[in-house]
Amino acid sequence: MNQIQCFTRKVTTQLAAFSILALPLATTAQVAHADQITFVSQGGAYQEAQTKAILDPVAQSLGITINQESAPDAWPMIRTQGATGQPIWDVVDTPTFNCIRGGEQGLIEPLDFSRIPNAESMPDGYKTPYSVAYEFYSSVLAYNPETYGDHPPQTWKDFWDIDNFPGPRALRNNPLGTLEAALMADGVAPDELYPLDVDRAYEKLEEIKPYVATWWTSGGQSAQLLHDGEVDMIMMWNGRVSSIIDAGAQAAFTYNQGVLQSTHLCVIKDAPHLDTAMKFVNAAIAPDVQADLPKYIDYGPGNPAAFQTDRISKARAAELPSSPENAAKQALMAYEWWSSPEGVEAERRWLEFMQQ
């Protein structure tokens, strides 16, 4: 009796194992079914927030299934899918940079904006031929208010001013945004940054280099540095500062001269559900769903029309990087410049700068 039971259990386990193995086959078989897409974002609290604000409502209104995946660094995957010619992803939410260079390398579909009416009201800087803004964050000047009291640093000039604003600093170990900050410190106006004067920016960075205690690489690290009082001044992402302020740390920041950055939605070249993917892109940047994103996370909507709905309070808008008032104080990152040969060369030069 026992043996029989044991045997049955074994068979069941094998069956279960078999069906798990067969699962990918089943999914491939469903490819012909058009009413679904595979959507890829960056995971974590951010993906959870957009699931509630955007993905679930859009899936319902379009009557489609959205299969979610997460890839904190989507670029190698985009490359691989392009190289094999058999993509499995449809829509990717990724730093704009990836959409543009992917588009230029034939890995990303060009967008037909006549099919994306929700993008019409968006400023030109929020769109590229291959992508459209999905959400905004900002690289801001954050500081320890205890150190600076009544005269906190407000500009990159202050950040570079070690006599009047002493204390160790931190910058991101990446030229994107950092070169912009250096040029603003050197007196370039936020709206006249591009094309970047790369030599001038690196020269200016040499000035501050001895006072930069740490060049951070991950968002968590930047939060830890300010939270623990390791540095008094730091250029970091607004969402990270907000979260440590909420946690009760001595921290503050200004949107003044922040570098407004975005992730965009783009569609993989020859995506398995191309048509549905385009419909999804339009629906995902609709003002109403976009306006709901800040309810769940400290990121700003990619579509400014969201601020004209009555879904975002004035007080909340003042906290968001892409509200019209805050956006006006900041520099909008030109990803097209960064993906140009000059931009790539500026990025290549970074490591040389770090090693000297």
Place this chain on the structure above:
Amino acid sequence: MKETTLPNPGLQAMPKDNSARFQRREHHLMLALLMPALLIVTLLLIVPLGWMIAQSFQVDGSFSLEHYERVLTDGVYWRTFGLTFRISFIVTLAALLLGYPLAYAATVLPRRWSLMILALVIVPFWTSVLVRAYAWLILLQRSGVINQTLMGLGLTDAPLALVHNEFGTIVATVHILLPFMVLPLYATMQKIPRDLMLAGSSLGGSPMHIFWRVFFPLSLSGVLAGMTLVFVLCLGFYITPELMGGGRTVMASMLVSRNIQLYVEWGAASAVSVVLLLMVVTIFYLVSRLVSMERILGVK
């Protein structure tokens, strides 16, 4: 008597034949048992490695040495390899200096103590590398425990720069790699017969003399095994230097990741990996001329 003098080829040949057949069967069985592992190694290691090497010689799908030219001529790569080897060398020496006494103590002390020592070495081994890096940050940073203590005692006025530099990277890396030094050392030391030390002292050798003339030379294969393991593992370190190095400590693995971001071709990153791999193979080859591979891997 008769029987023993009579030649009996059958009786003599039989067991020989049997054992040969048995050996052959065992051989086949072993091979069959090896197959899954061999298959996995081939599929997941050899094939991708071959693909990676092939990529490193390609630009736009045709043969090119562009990636190697870049790696060999751009100063960034040489500086990075130089720093990677220097850090690995320092880490290896530090791990040896710390690990040898530990392994020795674990060998000579009573079992209760030796278990405790080994547990203390191994338990951190089970903790995530990320967690340990952050733990070291808490200890070493400006507002960290060590600096606070030093300043509290009046030994320094300003906090020392213990982390976000090469020093911090080395400290955390040594900690992470220490088990790879201690375990092979301990395994080797365990096998050294105690009688030899007794014999030494009965012949009038002082403890120091016996250690240096008998114990230490016999433990050398463990030393070499530990050093090779730590050195090679350290060459590929990524997260620890990234978190502890403050951005200035650029090691070879970071170049690989940077090149994937920066260049359109996978080959740009593959070439860095291939050069690093060649360097590691060269090191293994040189070490293997000093001591046999089986010894390093603990077979003998």
